[in-house]
Amino acid sequence: MTSRPIRRTCNVVWVSFYLAFIAMALMVRGRLPAAVLWRSLSGMRWFRSRFRQRLDDFSPEQGTCWVANVAGGPISDRDARSRLQLYEDKRPIGPPHSLHDDIRTLGGGRFSHWANHLYFSTSDGSDPRSNGRTYEVVEQ
Amino acid sequence: MTVAASLDQDCASTLKVCRAPLNNLFVCPQTGAALTVQRGALVSSDGRRYPIVREIPRFVTDDKYVGSFSFEWNTHTDTQLDAFNGSASSEAIFAEKTALRPVDVAGKLVLDAGVGAGRFSDVLSRWGANVVGIDLSYAVEAAHANFRDRANVMIAQADIGKLPFADGTFDLIVSIGVLHHTPSTETYFKALVPKLKPGGRIVIWVYPNEGDYKIRNYWIPYTSRIPAEAFYDWCRWFVPWAARRRESLLVQVIHRLFPFSNQGLGMENDILDTFDGYSPSFHGIHSNAEVTGWFADTGLAEIKALPVLTSVTGIRPSSTGPAGTASTGSG
Numbered sequence: 001m002t003s004r005p006i007r008r009t010c011n012v013v014w015v016s017f018y019l020a021f022i023a024m025a026l027m028v029r030g031r032l033p034a035a036v037l038w039r040s041l042s043g044m045r046w047f048r049s050r051f052r053q054r055l056d057d058f059s060p061e062q063g064t065c066w067v068a069n070v071a072g073g074p075i076s077d078r079d080a081r082s083r084l085q086l087y088e089d090k091r092p093i094g095p096p097h098s099l100h101d102d103i104r105t106l107g108g109g110r111f112s113h114w115a116n117h118l119y120f121s122t123s124d125g126s127d128p129r130s131n132g133r134t135y136e137v138v139e140q
Numbered sequence: 141m142t143v144a145a146s147l148d149q150d151c152a153s154t155l156k157v158c159r160a161p162l163n164n165l166f167v168c169p170q171t172g173a174a175l176t177v178q179r180g181a182l183v184s185s186d187g188r189r190y191p192i193v194r195e196i197p198r199f200v201t202d203d204k205y206v207g208s209f210s211f212e213w214n215t216h217t218d219t220q221l222d223a224f225n226g227s228a229s230s231e232a233i234f235a236e237k238t239a240l241r242p243v244d245v246a247g248k249l250v251l252d253a254g255v256g257a258g259r260f261s262d263v264l265s266r267w268g269a270n271v272v273g274i275d276l277s278y279a280v281e282a283a284h285a286n287f288r289d290r291a292n293v294m295i296a297q298a299d300i301g302k303l304p305f306a307d308g309t310f311d312l313i314v315s316i317g318v319l320h321h322t323p324s325t326e327t328y329f330k331a332l333v334p335k336l337k338p339g340g341r342i343v344i345w346v347y348p349n350e351g352d353y354k355i356r357n358y359w360i361p362y363t364s365r366i367p368a369e370a371f372y373d374w375c376r377w378f379v380p381w382a383a384r385r386r387e388s389l390l391v392q393v394i395h396r397l398f399p400f401s402n403q404g405l406g407m408e409n410d411i412l413d414t415f416d417g418y419s420p421s422f423h424g425i426h427s428n429a430e431v432t433g434w435f436a437d438t439g440l441a442e443i444k445a446l447p448v449l450t451s452v453t454g455i456r457p458s459s460t461g462p463a464g465t466a467s468t469g470s471g
Contacts, residue, residue, distance in 0.1 A: 007373075008373045008376075008377075011370040011373035011374060012378075014370070016378075022359065022362045027397075032355065032358065036393060037393060075389065079393075079396065080389055080396065
C-alpha cells in the first residue's frame with residue numbers, strides 16, 4: 001500500500017505535468033493568451049542586459065498624466081509586474097504600478113508601465129517638456 | 141414503546157420538526173404530497189420514502205455531478221464560516237452580493253439554495269432568519285455539524301431542480317455562487333422562483349462572463365476530470381508555493397494563464413478557493429443582461445442588477461402578471 005505522503009507527491013507531480021500540457025494545448029488553440037508567455041520569456045533578464053532608456057518625447061494625457069514611449073523588451077504591468085523604475089534627474093520617483101486615474105488626479109511622481117508606454121506624472125506637476133529635468137527608466 | 145415509535149420520536153427531535161417555524165416544510169419533490177416522519181424517513185401518502193440519514197433528510201440518492209463539492213466542504217468544513225474563523229469576511233461578501241441587511245431577513249423564512257458548508261446560512265442565522273439550507277452534495281454533513289446547535293437552521297440534501305417544498309413557501313431565497321455549477325443555470329434558477337411567497341424576494345449571484353471566470357471556463361473541461369483528492373493535493377502544494385513567490389515573474393505568468401486565489405483571507409481559504417474554482421463539473425458564465433432576462437421571464441418585479449456584477453435581485457409580485465410587467469433597473 002502506498003503511503004499518504006508518497007501518494008501526495010505523486011499527485012503533485014502528475015497534476016503539474018497534466019496542467020502544463022493542458023496550458024500548452026489551450027494556448028495552441030488560442031484559448032489562453034500565448035503572447036503573455038512569449039512576452040514574459042523574452043522579457044526575462046536572463047536573456048539580455050539590464051534595460052535602460054532616457055525618455056525625451058512626452059505627450060500630455062489627462063490631468064497630471066503624461067505619456068512617453070518605452071521600447072519593447074521589459075515586462076510591463078499589462079502582462080505581469082513591470083520592474084521599471086522612473087528617475088527624475090537621477091532621483092527615483094513613484095510609486096510604480098499606480099492606477100492611471102491616480103496618476104491623472106494625484107500626480108506626485110506616480111507612474112505605470114503599460115505595454116510600450118509609460119504613464120507618469122512629474123514630482124511637482126510641472127510640464128516635463130519645459131521643466132529642464134531629465135527622465136529615465138531603469139530596470140531593477 | 142415500539143421500535144418504530146422510538147425511531148419516529150428520535151427523528152422528530154433531530155429533524156427539529158417540532159420547532160416552528162421550520163415545521164412541516166418538506167413535501168414530496170415528485171408529487172408535492174405532504175410528508176410525515178415514519179421509521180427514520182419522511183414518507184408521503186403514496187408511500188414514497190425519503191430517508192433521514194445522520195439526522196439529515198435526503199431527497200436524492202447520491203451527489204450526482206457535485207462530488208468535488210462533497211470532497212471540498214467535508215475537507216474545509218468551517219474555513220469560510222465567520223462563526224468559526226472569527227472574521228466577518230463572509231458577512232461582508234454576503235452583504236455586498238445581496239444588498240441585504242439584518243433588518244431585511246430577521247424573522248423571515250429563507251432558503252439558502254446550495255448551502256455548502258453553510259457560509260451564508262451562518263450569516264442569515266445570526267441575522268435572525270429561519271434558514272433552510274439545501275445542497276445536492278454531501279456538504280450537508282458539514283453544514284449540519286456546523287449548525288447542530290442552532291434552532292433556526294435546517295439542513296437537507298436535495299436537488300434545486302426537484303425541490304422538496306411547496307410553491308409559495310419562502311419569504312426570501314438566496315443562491316450565491318451556486319447556480320452556475322448546475323447543468324443549466326437558467327433552468328435551475330427558474331425552478332427556485334415558484335417557491336417564493338407572493339411578495340417574496342430572490343437574490344442570486346452567478347459567475348460573470350469576464351476576467352478570471354472566463355479563463356477558468358477554458359480549463360474546467362480538463363481540470364474537472366482530475367480526481368478530487370489528486371487535485372486537492374496539488375492545490376495544497378501549489379497555492380502556498382506560489383504565495384511565497386508572488387513577486388516572481390514565473391508566478392505572475394502562471395497567474396495570468398491559470399488564475400489562482402489570492403483573496404487575502406488566509407492560506408486555507410486560498411487553497412479551498414483555488415480548488416473550488418477548477419474542480420466543478422459545470423462552470424456557467426453569464427452577463428448581467430442574461431441574468432436580468434431570466435428574472436423578467438419568470439414574471440419577477442422590481443428587478444435590480446446590484447453593484448456586484450451578475451448579482452441580481454427581484455420580487456415575486458403579489459399577483460403574478462405577464463413577464464413584460466417586470467421592470468429592469470441597474471444598481
